[in-house]
Amino acid sequence: MFLDADMNVILIEPNELNARNEVTLEDRRAEHIVQVLQGVEGQSLRIGRIDGPLGTGMIRAVGKATVTLRCLFNSEPPPRPLVDLLLALPRPKVMKRLWAPLASLGIGHIHLTNAQRVERYYFDSHVLEPDFVRLQLLEGLAQAMDTRVPQVSIHKQFKPLLEDQLDALAGDSLRIAADPAATQRVHQAVGNQPDQQRVLLAIGPEGGWTEFELQLLKQHRFELVTTGHRILRSDTACTALITLVYDALQ
Amino acid sequence: MFLDADMNVILIEPNELNARNEVTLEDRRAEHIVQVLQGVEGQSLRIGRIDGPLGTGMIRAVGKATVTLRCLFNSEPPPRPLVDLLLALPRPKVMKRLWAPLASLGIGHIHLTNAQRVERYYFDSHVLEPDFVRLQLLEGLAQAMDTRVPQVSIHKQFKPLLEDQLDALAGDSLRIAADPAATQRVHQAVGNQPDQQRVLLAIGPEGGWTEFELQLLKQHRFELVTTGHRILRSDTACTALITLVYDALQ
Numbered sequence: 001m002f003l004d005a006d007m008n009v010i011l012i013e014p015n016e017l018n019a020r021n022e023v024t025l026e027d028r029r030a031e032h033i034v035q036v037l038q039g040v041e042g043q044s045l046r047i048g049r050i051d052g053p054l055g056t057g058m059i060r061a062v063g064k065a066t067v068t069l070r071c072l073f074n075s076e077p078p079p080r081p082l083v084d085l086l087l088a089l090p091r092p093k094v095m096k097r098l099w100a101p102l103a104s105l106g107i108g109h110i111h112l113t114n115a116q117r118v119e120r121y122y123f124d125s126h127v128l129e130p131d132f133v134r135l136q137l138l139e140g141l142a143q144a145m146d147t148r149v150p151q152v153s154i155h156k157q158f159k160p161l162l163e164d165q166l167d168a169l170a171g172d173s174l175r176i177a178a179d180p181a182a183t184q185r186v187h188q189a190v191g192n193q194p195d196q197q198r199v200l201l202a203i204g205p206e207g208g209w210t211e212f213e214l215q216l217l218k219q220h221r222f223e224l225v226t227t228g229h230r231i232l233r234s235d236t237a238c239t240a241l242i243t244l245v246y247d248a249l250q
Numbered sequence: 251m252f253l254d255a256d257m258n259v260i261l262i263e264p265n266e267l268n269a270r271n272e273v274t275l276e277d278r279r280a281e282h283i284v285q286v287l288q289g290v291e292g293q294s295l296r297i298g299r300i301d302g303p304l305g306t307g308m309i310r311a312v313g314k315a316t317v318t319l320r321c322l323f324n325s326e327p328p329p330r331p332l333v334d335l336l337l338a339l340p341r342p343k344v345m346k347r348l349w350a351p352l353a354s355l356g357i358g359h360i361h362l363t364n365a366q367r368v369e370r371y372y373f374d375s376h377v378l379e380p381d382f383v384r385l386q387l388l389e390g391l392a393q394a395m396d397t398r399v400p401q402v403s404i405h406k407q408f409k410p411l412l413e414d415q416l417d418a419l420a421g422d423s424l425r426i427a428a429d430p431a432a433t434q435r436v437h438q439a440v441g442n443q444p445d446q447q448r449v450l451l452a453i454g455p456e457g458g459w460t461e462f463e464l465q466l467l468k469q470h471r472f473e474l475v476t477t478g479h480r481i482l483r484s485d486t487a488c489t490a491l492i493t494l495v496y497d498a499l500q
Contacts, residue, residue, distance in 0.1 A: 006456050006481070006483065008481050097347070100483070101482075101483070101485075101486045104480060104481075104482050104483065104486060105480065105482070105486065105490075106480055143481060143482065143483055144480040144481050144482065145480075145481055146480070185497070185500070186497075187497070206256050228493070228496065228497075229496070230354060230355065230356055230394040230395075230396070231256070231258050231354075231393060231394050231395055232351075232354050232355070232393065232394065233256065233350070233351070233354065233393055235351075236351045236354060236355065236489055239486055239489040239490055239493070240355075240489055240490070240493040243478070243489070243490040243493050243494060244493060244494075244497060246478065246479070247435070247436075247437070247478075247494060247497070250435070
């Protein structure tokens with residue numbers, strides 16, 4: 001079920017639990033418990049119910065490749081992350097490795113969009129298939145000890161997205177868009193916001209937004225912020241900008 | 251020669267240039283010029299001499315898989331990045347994909363070190379082989395339009411590194427170390443430094459520094475800074491922390 005991260009919490013789908021709140025794992029989670037955590041009967045592990053609370057799982061039985069846990073979910077669900085992302089779809093190779101970091105950094109809603117400098121075939125890639133996406137997102141959540149799976153929306157037209165859908169999707173969010181030519185820093189645009197202010201961060205394609213797209217963003221209340229002094233690959237740029245937004249929100 | 255990034259500058263080794271400052275490329279750079287940039291005779295491209303200045307390359311000839319450039323290096327070399335990194339060696343799979351982002355973010359010297367929670371076999375991985383490392387670093391530099399290849403040192407013992415070598419390696423640098431238990435933010439530790447102040451950023455293994463290691467870091471003038479509110483994979487954490495250091499230095 002999980003691929004390549006530290007599993008700092010074992011995440012469990014609600015429908016995997018039986019009536020006694022027990023679950024028998026047979027996949028990578030079992031492997032992780034047996035091989036990495038060297039779990040033994042009676043041991044307690046950090047667990048989380050996907051989109052629900054964190055809790056404790058007590059190991060009831062360990063087989064060669066199976067683990068049975070008795071689950072107790074005794075904390076509030078983690079809060080929904082305050083930051084949403086509007087990202088011009090990167091190359092499949094880059095998008096593939098971006099899902100887990102995005103989930104680990106904490107994104108409420110990931111909007112992937114077309115743009116002038118996005119190639120249409122990117123949208124046909126298997127890296128956008130829901131099952132694949134979910135696996136990757138869960139990997140990032142397990143790393144970060146979160147349970148809230150980011151929502152994902154795919155928008156094949158940029159202009160209708162901004163003109164017709166954005167207000168419904170991100171009504172009260174502070175809107176910022178990264179642009180290499182901008183001079184305003186993230187801290188200036190995002191600092192001193194009210195508590196719990198949501199932020200929608202827009203990040204363009206590797207070739208940048210077009211002038212038309214920048215105008216459209218500005219018309220729809222996006223403030224432009226600098227991407228920093230170096231040109232970064234999309235995935236590195238996403239991590240950098242999301243980090244700055246959370247730092248400014250603190 | 252290059253692997254998987256935007257090539258925003260074509261980087262050329264000094265010894266590839268002939269006496270007339272011409273170079274004939276036959277590798278990924280030629281591919282990029284022919285296929286991505288659709289270069290034609292007479293066209294000018296951004297180039298850089300590795301560890302030297304940026305400049306302009308004029309295409310003299312284009313073959314099916316070869317490109318000949320006449321090179322003019324007419325700008326100062328980019329400044330040496332102000333940030334150095336002391337990183338507990340991550341798993342090979344993570345280290346492999348970290349080289350290019352580190353070079354693109356701008357690191358002067360990358361010190362990889364052992365630590366209690368680093369597995370010894372990580373040091374035997376092919377992802378530390380100099381040729382492989384250089385390829386990855388050049389990829390990151392080409393992305394970020396830089397020419398300065400980060401220096402890389404590998405330290406198999408943490409204590410002697412801190413006690414005997416650190417002052418020679420990073421004498422006047424401001425020293426900070428990321429620790430999940432710390433409360434001081436990067437901005438607090440790094441803000442208000444003199445212009446051109448160098449910073450040495452230490453990032454521990456995925457399991458964290460041990461108490462002994464933290465004490466040793468503190469004894470050697472490292473201030474502890476928080477890693478933020480989420481547990482991130484080493485590569486994501488590196489990008490996040492380096493971004494915050496540069497933001498604080500601005």
